[in-house]
Amino acid sequence: MSETAQPTANPQRARAEIDLGAVRANVRTLRAKAPGAAFMAVVKADGYGHGAAPCARAAVEAGAGWIGTATPEEALALRAEGGLPDDVRIMCWLWTPGGPWRAAVEAGLDVSVSALWALREAEEGARLAGRTALVQLKADTGLGRNGCQPADWPTLVAEALRAEAEGLVRVTGLWSHLACADEPGHPSITAQLSCFREMVTYAETRGLRPEVRHIANSPATLTLPESHFDLVRPGIAMYGVSPSPELGSSADLGLRPAMTLSASLALVKHVPGGHGVSYGHHYTTPGETTLGLVPLGYADGVPRHASGSGPVLIGGKWRTAAGRIAMDQFVVDLGGDEPEAGAEAVLFGPGDRGEPTAEDWAQAAGTIGYEIVTRIGARVPRVYVGEGRNGEGRRPAGADGGG
Numbered sequence: 490m491s492e493t494a495q496p497t498a499n500p501q502r503a504r505a506e507i508d509l510g511a512v513r514a515n516v517r518t519l520r521a522k523a524p525g526a527a528f529m530a531v532v533k534a535d536g537y538g539h540g541a542a543p544c545a546r547a548a549v550e551a552g553a554g555w556i557g558t559a560t561p562e563e564a565l566a567l568r569a570e571g572g573l574p575d576d577v578r579i580m581c582w583l584w585t586p587g588g589p590w591r592a593a594v595e596a597g598l599d600v601s602v603s604a605l606w607a608l609r610e611a612e613e614g615a616r617l618a619g620r621t622a623l624v625q626l627k628a629d630t631g632l633g634r635n636g637c638q639p640a641d642w643p644t645l646v647a648e649a650l651r652a653e654a655e656g657l658v659r660v661t662g663l664w665s666h667l668a669c670a671d672e673p674g675h676p677s678i679t680a681q682l683s684c685f686r687e688m689v690t691y692a693e694t695r696g697l698r699p700e701v702r703h704i705a706n707s708p709a710t711l712t713l714p715e716s717h718f719d720l721v722r723p724g725i726a727m728y729g730v731s732p733s734p735e736l737g738s739s740a741d742l743g744l745r746p747a748m749t750l751s752a753s754l755a756l757v758k759h760v761p762g763g764h765g766v767s768y769g770h771h772y773t774t775p776g777e778t779t780l781g782l783v784p785l786g787y788a789d790g791v792p793r794h795a796s797g798s799g800p801v802l803i804g805g806k807w808r809t810a811a812g813r814i815a816m817d818q819f820v821v822d823l824g825g826d827e828p829e830a831g832a833e834a835v836l837f838g839p840g841d842r843g844e845p846t847a848e849d850w851a852q853a854a855g856t857i858g859y860e861i862v863t864r865i866g867a868r869v870p871r872v873y874v875g876e877g878r879n880g881e882g883r884r885p886a887g888a889d890g891g892g
Contacts, residue, residue: 502784503752503869507539509547510875511747511839515729516551518743519710523717527701529555529580531724533563538790538863539728539748540871542571547876548727549577557722559583561593561600568596580625580662582635590614590622599623599661603635608648608658615657624649625662626692630684630704631677632668639688646692653697662701663689667716670708671733682716708732711742729839730847730858738848739839746846748862749838750869753831754803756782757823766820767812771797779823781808783834786817790864791836792854799853800845802835804828807845809853837861 520528530548532541545556545567555578556571558564564581567573581593582601591614593600602608602624615622626649629636637645652658665685669675682704689702701719707726709716725732729746731739739746762776774780781803787793791814799810801821808821821834835844847861854861 501753501870502755503750503789504872505538505865505869506749506751506838506872506874507543508745508747508749508839508875509543509873511729511745512539512544512547512727513551513875515727515744515747516548516553516723519707519721519723519726520552522710523705523714523721526703526705526717527555527720528553529557529703529720529722530727531557531722532567533557533559533724534863535563537725537728537730537859538865540873541567543871543873543876544728544747545571545573549573554578555580555720557581557724561589561598564598565589565592565596568598582625582627584610586610591617594618594620594622597623599625601625601627601635601664602645602649603627603629603637604641605645605648608645608652612652612657621656622658623661624652624658625664625699625701626660626697628663628665628685628688630665630681630688632666632681634666636665639684642688642691646695646697650696660692660697660699662703662720663692663697663699664702665704667704667706667709670706670713670716672735673712678713678716706732708736712736725859725862728862730862733857734848739846746837746839748847748865749844750785750836750865751838752783752785752834752836754781754828754834755784755818755830756780757828757830757832765812766822767796767815769813772812772820772822774822778825779827780811781821781823781828781832781834782818783810783821783836784818785836785869786815786819788816788866789869790866791819792850792856792861792864794856795850795854799836800849802842802844803832805843807843 530553536544558581561581580599594614595618611622627636669677703720705716705721707723710721729744764774766772796813810819811822837847838844847858850861851858
């Protein structure tokens with residue numbers, strides 16, 4: 490057995506390079522699909538793994554006027570430390586009883602309300618803050634998750650009108666979420682849009698005057714102009730990942746993946762034929778070969794379900810994970826090739842160099858592209874390129890807290 494161990498120009502074990510120029514370009518592409526609507530850039534889950542603050546800033550530079558998050562904590566952090574202009578609106582929608590309503594009101598966040606308990610807590614937050622809460626009423630038009638059922642909508646609308654009359658809240662939006670927008674022609678799409686129109690009409694005829702009405706996510710922004718209303722809320726598409734294979738690849742949709750995940754080979758060694766590889770020996774070398782050790786594993790977000798199938802570009806050739814993907818590392822069979830330790834292994838990127846994409850990993854793991862990029866963990870440093878409007882600059886995430 491022999492192995493190579495040469496110094497490397499890039500000492501990082503692994504890195505996720507985030508192209509903010511691609512984020513801006515994707516936002517412009519998506520805005521062109523909905524030219525009459527305002528744009529909310531969804532940066533929940535740390536910007537789908539890309540870094541919430543840097544991606545929010547890039548989206549605003551490309552014309553986004555709204556930022557969307559799931560939790561109030563995400564929204565409060567962006568307002569306090571995200572470096573966003575004061576006039577950019579930030580909305581959050583995943584609330585539980587006892588949440589930071591007062592802080593959200595004081596920060597001027599738009600908060601989503603799906604039930605009377607949430608409206609009551611928003612009102613109390615307004616009283617404590619001494620200012621009006623900005624509230625958006627969410628309708629459950631058929632997704633069956635968050636949102637107010639049509640049968641309960643009249644009561645919620647009436648209570649919101651009362652709270653407005655008392656100066657405690659201002660209803661800034663009426664909104665909902667589509668269940669099957671990524672499945673073209675699914676009958677639920679028409680049904681949900683019809684239900685949403687009815688619920689909006691009811692609220693407006695009773696006296697609510699929202700600034701925005703919105704239901705369009707990434708796939709709806711791309712393919713359903715009838716869903717655009719006053720505002721669209723792209724998430725995954727903003728980062729250049731296709732919402733679903735049924736809609737086409739990123740390239741088909743005119744999008745560019747923003748994340749490139751790579752690592753430096755930790756070891757290259759010769760092994761004989763019949764050598765077991767990784768836990769359980771689910772892979773055995775068919776003959777004498779070389780093995781390369783990629784120092785990324787499921788603790789970094791590389792899906793274990795892609796064991797034996799996850800693709801990697803090394804030395805200009807596609808390889809696949811040989812055997813089980815472990816917590817911190819996995820092995821590839823290099824077929825006798827002998828790259829040096831420290832050579833680059835690209836797990837996914839935009840595909841410019843022939844590397845796999847996040848969609849390729851999603852197929853290998855039996856999941857969706859959303860999960861592949863979002864699950865890349867904090868142990869992998871983010872390195873930002875294209876930070877300026879003209880694409881200049883490169884800086885690690887730690888420089889601005891965006892990672």
